[in-house]
Amino acid sequence: MRILLVEDDHRFATALTVALRRAGYEVEHAPTVAAALAASACDLVLLDLGLPDGDGMDLCRSIREQSDVGVIILTARGQERDTVTGLRCGADDYVVKPFGFAELQARMEAVLRRARSRPSGLRVVGKLRVDLDRHSVHLGSEPITLTRKEFQLLAILAAEPEVAVRRDRLFAEVWHTSWQGTSRTLDAHMTALRSKIGAGAEIQTIRGVGYRIVAGG
Template sequence: MRVLLVEDDARFARALTAALRRSGYEVDHAPTAAAALAAPPGDLVLLDVGLPDGDGMDVCRRLRAQGEVAIIMLTARGEERDRVAGLRGGADDYVVKPFGFAELQARIEAVLRRARPRPAGLREVGDLSVDLDRHEARVGGAPLTLTRKEFHVLTLLVTEPGAAVRRERLLTEVWHTSWRGTSRTLDVHMATLRGKIGESAQIETIRGVGYRIVPGPTRP
């Protein structure tokens, strides 16, 4: 998941970039409006309103005109009229500084869920194939026997192959809880899934973040 951070405050940008990267995001930084419009927008834009060479509101409108990309405005302008202008200008969300990273993380996940198309059809990772419509999984054409929760976990992974899926999201969407005591249950399910899919695909642990699924080793 690639994030474009548009922020002219170098110190704030460094701190936020480090936090985002620890959470598994790839981050590009643009300190000006011109740099933001010249950079690839990636999957999500975190956009400051006050920029040295232009207005973030205008940048938002121009990015929105270029195509569909998730945009969250980050700004110290907290008046209702500013929030309304930002949302009407094309932003998906509007976060007022100062904010905690946990809140920003939750808002990013909510915006991306809304922007992401509903899972449908066939997903393939290596020799593993998952049919989301039929609720079936196969390895090399052979069917896998999965519990409902195992299939739900696998669905979240294969819908975004190669991307980090946070533990908190898995716990919330599969077990409908954020209680950390359920983490051991998640670990057990991951171990079971690894055993069932074998070398067809690899479920990697991203320390302190969550999991991602990638193709298995290439056979000679």
Template sequence: MRVLLVEDDFRLARALVTALRHKDYEVDHAMTGAAALAAPVADLVLLDLGLPDMDGFELCRRLRERSDAGIIVLTARAEERDRVAGLRGGADDYVVKPFGFPELQARIEAVLRRARPRSAGVHTVGPLRVDVDSHTAFVGTSEVALTNIEFQLLAMLAAQPGRTVKSDRMLAEVWHTTWPPMRRTLQVHMSTLRGKLGEAAAMIHTVRRVGYRLSAAEEESG
């Protein structure tokens, strides 16, 4: 998952970048509003309001206009009027400095849980067809009996064929956590899912230490 950290305090930013990367997030750091708007679109934005070139509330509104990424304000402004302005401006949460990283991690997970995308419709990849609306999956004309968790995992992959879906995102959306030991649980469910897909299991490719990809193209599967 990609995180955009918008923070002009270099020492704090360095500490946050280190902690976030330790949790396997991809992190882009911007020290100004202009740099934030020029950065790649992220899944989550951590936004300081006290920026040198732009009002933080205005930046929040502009970021919200261009994407539905989760936005968490990180600021020393503790007054109620500021909290209200931030939330009304498009932020999903508002964290007052100083804060501990465990609290921030919990708030990140909560925002991802609330904001996780719910794909709808039918996704077809090679012989595999995943109907999100009816909660059914087929290989050719044969329906595959999947548990709810297995179906959610397959639907996430089918919604983005050819693209790698990171393990942390799968954990956040299905189990509502990115706790590292849960990766083993993800691996077990992916193994069971592959077993149920038969020959189509070869379409699911493991991207070592990153996540999984669903592709009809032939490639080495891990």
């Protein structure tokens, strides 16, 4: 299991790297945003927020636009608004320093379990093909470029064609929250999806319930 540790505090990074390697993990240390972006593929990112060449929140957003890899924020920023912002940036968990290694390892295992449980395979709706393994979408033979959240929403809908998917489920699985105060964000993502998939499939709004996808005309 490969871990990317993004941390500019050398002493802290050294101590945590030793502990992780003793627990059987492979660890690559990146002390900056630039080093993190250039790092090898990994199974989990442990991410500090106070980095010398950028903010960890922005890095988390960048990671999320490109990958479904698990991300746990490790930071001294312990206020509620920081936690909320970190989770909304796409982090799977948020751990405030100082913390015990046993707690961190348990949280890492939980995030990795969720990653392994994600569905795989190919979903076909009309002329639309959604490949969950390759994280790709094609309309006929033409590739369609989606953001990470657009892809997640489409994958959920395509897994159950012609079935209405509730809004609260979409919020829970894509934004990891039950709060629907960002309702316009969901609607905006659906509007963007409709424009990108064109006539290949149709995303229908079920008033008061959610959305469903059906084969296009």
